[in-house]
């Protein structure tokens with residue numbers, strides 16, 4: 001019996017942070033390292049949003065607020081869901097937390113009992129299984145494949161559902177693959193969920209605005225209104241408005257759930273930062289034109305990275321619809337040796353070799369529950385992306 005809670009033993013330390021730490025150490029020791037591990041836009045928060053925060057401070061909006069968010073932000077959330085997703089919510093169905101991650105945590109903590117299962121399609125964002133485990137639930141993974149462009153098959157979803165299934169955590173555009181479902185691809189999945197009325201849907205739409213070409217974003221309750229009464233539609237300002245440090249995530253869903261999440265938040269963090277909430281009112285209500293401009297910059301970077309990676313020997317990289325990640329396979333690089341005599345057996349070996357021999361930091365697929373792949377975040381400069389892809393090409397070409 002140690003001092004630290006058993007619940008914490010069910011949780012893995014973040015492997016994405018481990019890679020970032022190693023890259024930072026190498027950099028500090030004078031090595032030339034390019035980090036492609038970060039999960040945040042390299043753009044700055046737009047000025048109108050910063051100004052709204054400064055005004056809030058000047059106006060004395062510096063006190064506790066309602067636990068579940070200020071009325072002005074809940075109204076902005078209701079308008080956003082109507083305008084962009086065609087979903088009708090009342091302000092009493094809206095919930096604001098210090099970050100999207102905290103929204104998910106509140107939803108799980110407020111609903112899971114020991115033995116409850118939560119379906120998590122793999123590869124997944126690293127935090128889902130750990131949040132589920134911390135809250136006493138059991139993550140159940142549904143694997144996807146490169147051939148399916150990492151999209152879940154309806155029959156695989158159906159097979160994973162048991163009487164104990166409480167939730168599915170659905171995320172698209174996906175971290176780590178960038179995959180996003182079209183309406184036609186999503187409908188067969190919502191059809192499966194309609195056959196299992198005991199399963200609730202937490203949809204993480206965080207990357208909604210980072211979509212490319214003619215892809216049109218859709219969210220489950222929009223495709224299948226029959227799911228509305230058991231869907232928590234989650235979103236946030238972190239990725240779309242380059243506001244990762246402000247810590248604001250939000251959601252809307254059935255009142256009974258929102259009330260339970262509010263109760264939990266009242267005894268944990270209380271309200272999200274008042275100043276950040278006012279900044280988020282401006283983010284959601286203010287001008288939206290820069291979203292398309294930034295998406296265009298991300299699309300150009302995606303195209304560059306996908307094309308250069310597909311020229312690397314042994315790498316196969318599908319073109320994702322959204323987010324700022326690609327998830328190439330390194331299957332063709334396994335069971336080979338680097339010029340320095342390192343044997344590459346797993347994606348973790350590949351990633352370590354790439355970092356130590358070429359100074360490029362990426363994250364192994366094992367961290368996201370599907371190997372042998374690696375994740376690249378292309379939220380960095382074109383020059384850094386070109387140089388790192390050249391190094392990846394050289395690393396792969398030198399494997400024997």
Ligand SMILES: Cc1ncc(COP(=O)(O)O)c(C=O)c1O
Pocket residue numbers: 039098099100101102125171174175204206236237238244247248249
């Ligand atoms: C899919 C996904 N959901 C949620 C989050 C968390 O966002 P926030 O910064 O609002 O907690 C992230 C951040 O990396 C993410 O990638």
